Amino acid sequence: MTHPFERAIALEPSSDDTFTGQIPADYANFIGPFGGVLAAVMLNAPCQSAQRLGDPLSLTVNFGGPVSEAPFTVATRPTCTNRSSQHWLMELHQNGETPVTASAVFARRRDTWADQERRPPQVAPAAEAEPLATDHLPRWVSNYEMRVVHGGMGFLAAAPQASDSSETVLWIRDNPPRPLDFPGLAAIADNFFPRVFVRRPQFVPVGTVSLTTYFHADQTELARQGDGFLLGRAWGNRYHKGYHDQSAELWSDAGQLLASTHQVVYFRE
Amino acid sequence: MTHPFERAIALEPSSDDTFTGQIPADYANFIGPFGGVLAAVMLNAPCQSAQRLGDPLSLTVNFGGPVSEAPFTVATRPTCTNRSSQHWLMELHQNGETPVTASAVFARRRDTWADQERRPPQVAPAAEAEPLATDHLPRWVSNYEMRVVHGGMGFLAAAPQASDSSETVLWIRDNPPRPLDFPGLAAIADNFFPRVFVRRPQFVPVGTVSLTTYFHADQTELARQGDGFLLGRAWGNRYHKGYHDQSAELWSDAGQLLASTHQVVYFRE
Structure with missing residues (x-):
């Protein structure tokens, strides 16, 4: 049986390095699909390319506008290839717009x-x-099993509460469990709810504007992790004039730092 | 008199949203120009565009290959514009290659x-x-005044030394001093020497592969900072199979977080 995540990030080649995709409603966020699954789709395009060398080292995804449940195309091209790394640009097109762009670096790693x-x-x-x-949360959340150690969302508490600290520590994996791979890790990197929801007691409109993930792990470490829980820690630094940053770490259950990730988030008062 | 940094990042329009530039030898690194001045050039292209809305919010620069002291072109285009933000892609072309690509988000910020x-x-x-x-360091370093509080480079010490901590805290500004602006801040974000040089006692070949900077400050805060010293803190998390990440913060002398920045660095054993 195909895992829902596989269906969500599937890309059909329509020409050399142009692919067609469509994200099903079970990964829906408030407006459009969950950003993490879009990040995984953007990374999946070069992963599927015949020109691809090595494994993902870094990924940046810029979210400019809404993506609908309709089909879209992702165009990808290598801009620079050298002995140890390869640089890619990706653009998602839908209805004549380019709501999402991304870049990635792939690398051949050695000891x-x-x-x-x-x-x-x-x-x-x-x-x-x-x-x-997951009762009052968008549909995509049900595709993950999250176990919050501390730093939940203030508006979900029985008595909504503010917090001086934005730190969240949680355990997370796909639901149903799924062996970890690079697209799966790219999606989980965007799983940490916006830090403004930890700091403040009310719900406000939010959206990730730009997301960067560095992959520290190689294939061997991802395979070793399998479908077990990852340990995540997230925090924010500054909230100012409609935007805040946030950073997060994703750890294997053996204590290896698999990825570190950073984003800038739009929020309304 | 024009500041050397202005000359280094100057762009001449050659057509709509295509610019010509050339980085003088006084910003040279070991191979090609200092990555920070290239980051500033990439950001300067949308800054100079007639289509530009708002101020820089985030910048990602991917360094794929060497840039020479010869002229280059930078092509930039907005991919998505909405009410509060605008997304850009930039590509640097030289000798038929694309050694540097970048993306940026600009935003109209409000309280x-x-x-x-x-x-x-x-x-x-x-x-x-x-x-x-700056005796044994590349030429670009002389364009900055850096005062290291702790966490210098191990191979510069009289007796080269290793360290268990990669943290550096330093004061930094342009030399000669220059009023802070977004391109200047984008360049300073890449000023923190690779963390592997703090951890290890020897010099090894290194290079920034991908650099992301989030601008927390608006024009008013940058103007308030003027040409005074910024306080910087940098650290790394994991060094593995030829790459390590590093993060840094840049603070105003009044204690405001002006930018946070992250990069992945290639290093050889």
Whole structure:
């Protein structure tokens, strides 16, 4: 049986390095599809290209306008290829508009000096954390199992609450569980709800404007992680004149930093 | 008199949204120009466009291949414009290659709920910090005044040294001083030497692969900062198979977070 995520990010080649896709309603956000699944689609285009060398190292996705449930095309092209890396540009077209653009770097990695300086949060296992109730949330949330250790959304609390800290620590994986791969990790990188929802007690209109993810893991580490829970930590730095940044880390259950990710989020008062 | 930085990032329109530029040797790095001045050039293209709305909010620059001291062209185009933001793609062409691509989001910002959650490092003033000796460093470094509070490059020490922490805190501004603007801030965001040079005692070949900067400040805050020292803090998270990430913050002398920036760096053993 095909996992819903596979159906959501599937791309049909329509010519060399141009693909057709369509995101089903089960990954819908408030307006258009969940940004994480769009990020995975944008990354999937070069992944599917016959010209592709190596594995994803970085991905930036810019969200300019709404994408509908109708079909779209993704055009991708390598702009520069050298011995160890390859640079790509991707554009999503729908109804004569270009609502999403992206760039990616792929790399052929090899052994070097290595160290992990950052440490994972020390928390109780996923089984002991509270599952996120998905009742009042958009449909895409049901495709993930999120277990919040701390830093939930203020407006979901029985008595809506503000917080001085935007930090969230949570366990997360696809629902139903799915072996981790690069598109899956690219999507989960956008799973952390906007930090303004942790800081403030009310719901406000929000949207990710630009999302960048760095993939630290190679295929071997992703395979080792399998379909287990990832440990995530997210925080924001500054909220100012309609936008805030946020950063997040995604850890394997063995304590390896698989990805770090950053975004700038639009919010209305 | 024109500041050297103005000359380095100057763009001459050659047609609608296509510009010609050339980076002088005084901004040279080991191979090609300093990445920060290239980032500033890429941002300068939409800044100079008649179609531009608002001020820079985010910038991603992908460095795929070397740029020479010869002239180049930068083509820029808006991909999506809506009420509050505008998305751009930029490509630098030289000798039939596309060594650098970039994307940017510009925004018309307005007052909302605001907070600065992150705090600046508490350090002694710039006058008390040690100026970075530029003797053995590439030419571009002389265009900045850097005063390192802690976390210098291991191979520059009298007895080369390794460090368990990649954190650098330093004061920085253009040399000669120059009033801060968005291109200037975009360049300074790439000023933090690769974290592998803080961690390890030896020089190794390195290069920024992809750089993303979020601009938290608006024009008013940049004007208020003027040509004074910025306070910067940088750190890395994971070094693995030829690449490491690094993040940095740039603070005004009044303690406002003006920009946060992230990059992935190639390094050889």
